[in-house]
Amino acid sequence: MARIETAPDSPFGPDNLPYGVCAPRDGGPRVCVRLGDYAIDLSSVFDDPDFAAPTLNKFLARGPRRWHEIRHRLRDLVDGLIPDAAVHLLTEVDQLLPIQVGDYVDFYASIDHATNLGRLLRPNSEPLLPNWRHLPVGYHGRSGTVVVSGTAIHRPCGQHRTDSGVTAFGPTRRLDIEAELGFVVGVGSPLGTRIHTGAFAEHVFGVVLVDDWSARDVQAWEYQPLGPFQGKSFATSISAWITPLAALEAARVPLPEQHPRPLPYLCETEDWGLDIDLTIEWNGSAVSHPPYARMYWSPAQMLAHLSVNGAATRTGDLYASGTVSGPHREQRGSFIELCWGGDEPVEIGGARRTFLEDGDEVVITADAPGVSGSRIGLGEVRGRILPAIGH
Incomplete structure (x- = not known):
């Protein structure tokens, strides 16, 4: 013994x-x-x-x-x-990999991240699109490319626009990360039913860390009019350990104020904001500390929206928060934000860097308040970039 x-x-x-x-x-x-x-x-x-x-x-x-x-x-x-x-x-x-993943959905729940990308992509327009404050925006991803922490990631290839405006095919030149939290469904729901926000803890077992790898140049060329596809579907990494919701009781906090007030099916009866602090390391250097407590939409609201049309859920379904970012540069949860689209390089190991190069390694960790006053860890999600296959 x-x-x-x-x-x-x-x-x-x-x-x-x-x-x-x-x-x-x-x-x-x-x-x-x-x-x-x-x-x-x-x-x-x-x-x-x-x-x-x-x-x-x-x-x-x-x-x-x-x-x-x-x-x-x-x-x-x-x-x-x-x-x-x-x-x-x-x-x-x-x-x-701790679960057999059923479906995978990725949301866009950080107002700071959505605002940053809006300013980058639509500099002369309102950063948030008209629907953003009314519903948790999301897209349906590829469950078959969800991999466990430590799995190496090959640089994906795809179509992109060159600087001269010509359409080309080849390895992405703007490979990025997105630091996120993922939520694992334990008990599913039948087709034609809804999961209300108050039933969140009856269905979701726990939380994983997520790195939703992103090929920004591929994504920029393909995403209109239907949204992300090959720029996202090549790999999503999750932590090997699932932190149960029961371990996060002391981390629960109210959401930031939501205006306008959400529609009734999105109104919460409990607080499911989470006081979780993330850290992003790029080749061993800590470059950002995103705060999950600033997320605009809660995981209970995401699940309610995911199922409000009667979509079924099942054991092993995974849905992620989208990039976790804060209002300051040192809180940005993706490199496109951190280097501001390439205009503000980051100092890494004596070099000025923007997007990921072959051989780079990214490690995302997180911690939260524990019920006894200490901090609990959410493990890590780690990935190293390998050259594109065939290149």
Whole structure:
């Protein structure tokens, strides 16, 4: 039997207990929780086939009552002795994609990000389009290209406009990131029904960090009139650990004022703003600290809008917040904002940089208030850029 001791200020102490899927070197994948620098194999602790599985989907489908029951039992477990067979150092396991992703939707919920892009793309117009304050704008993405943190990203190819105005095909020259939060659906909803904002926690299990990689030149050429496609669909990275909503109770805050007042189906009965601070590192240098608490639309409102037309949801569905940005340069959550479209390069390792080059690595981390007064960590989402295939 083993006892795992964590420091009082550990971001992965007993108040956190995020879930993931790990594969020890001598065995197959199984559901785990993280405590400090260890993964605890739940299939060795609980007699439940849901945990001897390659994804969290079966457990998530059981719903909030089961989620809370297991969390309560885990809190008791980690305060005592844990079977040796269940304890693995993180350095001795492979951390895998934690869910089988059903559908993937990406929103555009930061007023600061939307305002910045409006000023960049439409400099002589109102930055926010007329619909932006009335609904959470989003698009439907590619679930098959959602990958776990640490997966290398090949530079995508696509059509783009050259400086001379000629249409060309080749590797993107404006490869970007978007630092986001993602929300994982545990309990789905049938076709023809709606999920109200007050039912958010009955359906959503937890939160992941997201890097929605973006080819800005490809996106700029294709997005009118139907929106993002190949400029976004090549890869979206998520953290290996899902932080349950139960661990974020102390992080819940009111939303900023919404004006005009949203339509009734978007009005919240609870506060689901989240006080989560992100950090973006570019080749080891911290370049930005986006504040999620400034997001205009909440995850409960996003889910309500996603399903208001009767669209079904299912276990493993993932929807993301869109880029998290703040009002100051050091809070911008994408490099197109950080370098202001290329006009204001960033100093990285002694070089003036705008967009991503081959070999660059980006790491996004985040933390939030914990229920005992400490900070809890949301893991990391990491990716390194490889050359375009065939180039």
